[in-house]
Amino acid sequence: MSTERSINFSAGPAIIPESVLQKASKEMLNWNNTGMSLMELSHRSGPFKELIAKIEQDLIDLLKIPETHKVLFLQGGAHFMFSGVPLNLMGENGKGDYILTGNWSTRAMNEAKKYGKVNVVCKPDEFNKIPPKEEWNLSTDASYVYYCDNETVKGVEFPDIPDVGDVPLVCDMSSNFLSRPFDVSKFGCVYACAQKNFGMAGLTIAIVRKDLIGKQLPYTPMMLDFELQAKANSMFNTPSTYAIYIAGLIFDWLKEQGGLEEIAKINLKKCKLIYDAIDNSNGFYKSPVEIKSRSRMNIPFVCKNKEWETEWLEGAAKLKLVSLKGHRSVGGFRASIYNAMSYEGCEKLVNYMIDFMKSKEK
Amino acid sequence: MSTERSINFSAGPAIIPESVLQKASKEMLNWNNTGMSLMELSHRSGPFKELIAKIEQDLIDLLKIPETHKVLFLQGGAHFMFSGVPLNLMGENGKGDYILTGNWSTRAMNEAKKYGKVNVVCKPDEFNKIPPKEEWNLSTDASYVYYCDNETVKGVEFPDIPDVGDVPLVCDMSSNFLSRPFDVSKFGCVYACAQKNFGMAGLTIAIVRKDLIGKQLPYTPMMLDFELQAKANSMFNTPSTYAIYIAGLIFDWLKEQGGLEEIAKINLKKCKLIYDAIDNSNGFYKSPVEIKSRSRMNIPFVCKNKEWETEWLEGAAKLKLVSLKGHRSVGGFRASIYNAMSYEGCEKLVNYMIDFMKSKEK
Numbered sequence: 001m002s003t004e005r006s007i008n009f010s011a012g013p014a015i016i017p018e019s020v021l022q023k024a025s026k027e028m029l030n031w032n033n034t035g036m037s038l039m040e041l042s043h044r045s046g047p048f049k050e051l052i053a054k055i056e057q058d059l060i061d062l063l064k065i066p067e068t069h070k071v072l073f074l075q076g077g078a079h080f081m082f083s084g085v086p087l088n089l090m091g092e093n094g095k096g097d098y099i100l101t102g103n104w105s106t107r108a109m110n111e112a113k114k115y116g117k118v119n120v121v122c123k124p125d126e127f128n129k130i131p132p133k134e135e136w137n138l139s140t141d142a143s144y145v146y147y148c149d150n151e152t153v154k155g156v157e158f159p160d161i162p163d164v165g166d167v168p169l170v171c172d173m174s175s176n177f178l179s180r181p182f183d184v185s186k187f188g189c190v191y192a193c194a195q196k197n198f199g200m201a202g203l204t205i206a207i208v209r210k211d212l213i214g215k216q217l218p219y220t221p222m223m224l225d226f227e228l229q230a231k232a233n234s235m236f237n238t239p240s241t242y243a244i245y246i247a248g249l250i251f252d253w254l255k256e257q258g259g260l261e262e263i264a265k266i267n268l269k270k271c272k273l274i275y276d277a278i279d280n281s282n283g284f285y286k287s288p289v290e291i292k293s294r295s296r297m298n299i300p301f302v303c304k305n306k307e308w309e310t311e312w313l314e315g316a317a318k319l320k321l322v323s324l325k326g327h328r329s330v331g332g333f334r335a336s337i338y339n340a341m342s343y344e345g346c347e348k349l350v351n352y353m354i355d356f357m358k359s360k361e362k
Numbered sequence: 363m364s365t366e367r368s369i370n371f372s373a374g375p376a377i378i379p380e381s382v383l384q385k386a387s388k389e390m391l392n393w394n395n396t397g398m399s400l401m402e403l404s405h406r407s408g409p410f411k412e413l414i415a416k417i418e419q420d421l422i423d424l425l426k427i428p429e430t431h432k433v434l435f436l437q438g439g440a441h442f443m444f445s446g447v448p449l450n451l452m453g454e455n456g457k458g459d460y461i462l463t464g465n466w467s468t469r470a471m472n473e474a475k476k477y478g479k480v481n482v483v484c485k486p487d488e489f490n491k492i493p494p495k496e497e498w499n500l501s502t503d504a505s506y507v508y509y510c511d512n513e514t515v516k517g518v519e520f521p522d523i524p525d526v527g528d529v530p531l532v533c534d535m536s537s538n539f540l541s542r543p544f545d546v547s548k549f550g551c552v553y554a555c556a557q558k559n560f561g562m563a564g565l566t567i568a569i570v571r572k573d574l575i576g577k578q579l580p581y582t583p584m585m586l587d588f589e590l591q592a593k594a595n596s597m598f599n600t601p602s603t604y605a606i607y608i609a610g611l612i613f614d615w616l617k618e619q620g621g622l623e624e625i626a627k628i629n630l631k632k633c634k635l636i637y638d639a640i641d642n643s644n645g646f647y648k649s650p651v652e653i654k655s656r657s658r659m660n661i662p663f664v665c666k667n668k669e670w671e672t673e674w675l676e677g678a679a680k681l682k683l684v685s686l687k688g689h690r691s692v693g694g695f696r697a698s699i700y701n702a703m704s705y706e707g708c709e710k711l712v713n714y715m716i717d718f719m720k721s722k723e724k
Contacts, residue, residue, distance in 0.1 A: 006397030010404045028387035035368030039562040042372045079599040083583030200401040202564035202602035221445030237441040240564035
């Protein structure tokens with residue numbers, strides 16, 4: 001890592017592999033011998049059509065996406081899909097089941113209320129765990145069951161894909177997409193915004209089961225219409241071409257790392273390192289999340305004296321360990337360790353955590 | 363201009379000033395001493411908040427936007443606003459007046475039909491002119507009058523802002539925004555996507571009269587809700603941070619050129635050069651557009667023998683004059699000469715046009 005670079009623990013927009021940024025920098029004035037930047041290139045041009053086809057295929061390969069499912073390159077972020085999911089999938093039943101485990105699933109549910117009925121499947125008193133399935137109240141007539149696989153604010157993650165029977169399962173995987181392999185065939189729709197694990201804000205990838213496409217409500221805006229977008233292969237209008245290009249560079253990087261199986265192993269090692277430091281600190285640091293629901297991507301923690309927080313953050317910043325402040329609704333600290341955060345970056349953080357603790361316990 | 367660069371006449375995504383790309387390239391790994399790329403920087407961070415405030419102020423200065431109007435940094439493209447305009451502005455009257463002068467205003471009207479009534483104010487048989495106001499059929503009870511200031515496909519542009527009395531005027535200025543000064547106070551809402559005159563795809567700027575904000579229909583998706591976005595200063599969710607940054611670099615470049623008054627003069631000189639070459643070619647080249655409605659931004663033209671088109675395009679490409687093929691619905695050629703296209707680029711095109719003509723008329 002070059003000496004000028006920070007070690008960026010931001011929850012999003014977030015760290016991007018340095019080699020990706022170097023390539024983007026190098027190609028900025030002349031991409032692929034076109035004599036222009038990718039951002040100047042017409043989306044209707046041959047070179048761009050080839051590029052987006054390659055990127056889609058790389059994603060299909062990385063996730064082993066079956067032919068039953070369609071990849072859509074959309075814009076916006078998760079919020080785009082908070083509306084897009086009910087608009088496209090509520091269908092005739094007009095009802096969505098929502099599993100609430102944090103801020104984002106709650107916001108998605110509130111948005112869905114505009115378009116039909118919602119049923120709260122479960123909601124813990126505090127958003128610090130995934131409630132056990134025995135406590136779930138699934139409908140018998142829902143058009144889909146919705147959940148957020150990883151909640152960034154409080155750092156709660158589903159350990160497995162929930163089993164909801166035959167009802168299409170819809171998942172916001174914005175903050176842990178591509179961080180481990182998963183079985184796409186289990187989903188009616190799974191989506192993620194790019195600015196956590198595959199690039200920059202302004203791009204959302206949705207993977208939708210083809211037989212669910214075509215049920216949009218009559219007042220669905222064009223850009224949110226899965227059928228329109230699927231028929232046009234995500235080129236109904238100008239897509240976020242540059243964000244798609246950056247995502248493609250990150251897919252290349254993921255393949256270089258050995259694919260999702262390998263990145264999943266590294267991600268487990270990374271989060272274990274930090275959780276161990278918390279758990280072995282004799283209560284100096286604490287994680288507010290139930291152990292089996294802990295996120296591998298976003299690790300919120302507090303230290304035992306709230307008054308030390310500013311000093312802690314300032315000391316970290318001196319070592320270039322940045323964007324570690326907890327979400328404004330939670331306080332304390334939060335280390336977001338997406339794919340692009342190296343094991344070495346996590347080690348530096350842990351060393352600092354221990355040094356700080358020692359300095360206070362002399 | 364560096365020798366490796368093409369002379370890019372694409373209608374969009376389109377040419378970007380080389381100095382802007384150089385700066386973006388240089389700052390890719392470390393923006394403003396943050397130790398990270400702008401695309402890795404949290405939108406909630408201090409440095410980004412300062413940046414977006416500066417960029418908004420630069421736009422206010424460039425366009426002299428009055429305090430009656432609010433700037434919104436939205437996502438998507440013009441299509442986002444095709445839905446956003448009726449969703450936010452149809453209001454109680456439930457009716458929009460649409461002036462049809464090409465593909466894009468027509469598509470906007472069709473989208474508006476989902477959300478209320480539309481009235482076609484005028485529609486020429488062919489989209490090769492702006493119909494005179496005597497032929498317009500304005501409603502007495504419309505919530506707004508909509509038009510597209512410059513239609514890229516056939517190259518038709520309004521010479522002036524139409525006078526529609528007290529009804530709020532809404533304008534899609536996607537392809538000529540910032541190409542000349544205009545009186546923002548005359549508009550209820552004016553918007554533009556970024557990928558013509560201020561950067562990359564995935565960003566739309568809307569300037570909305572504040573008293574018109576708050577009339578959104580109940581099923582307006584969050585991201586399209588002007589009130590939500592205005593209250594959050596365009597930071598309700600993660601905006602297209604990198605596209606906003608690029609827009610900011612282009613606003614800096616525009617100020618260096620002397621602002622909109624100066625760029626408007628250059629744009630007039632550029633299009634005059636090309637239209638003169640067409641008009642002085644004794645019918646070898648032809649423009650299909652009525653003279654007083656000709657676009658300053660997109661110049662479609664044909665040569666007298668359709669069979670020469672491929673040869674013409676190939677010859678142009680050898681001189682690095684690229685993306686000159688006409689829209690697939692029109693054929694022939696199209697030179698899009700947005701702000702970032704230099705006068706020298708237009709001269710090279712005109713020299714080639716004349717050389718080709720001479721080679722055929724020997």
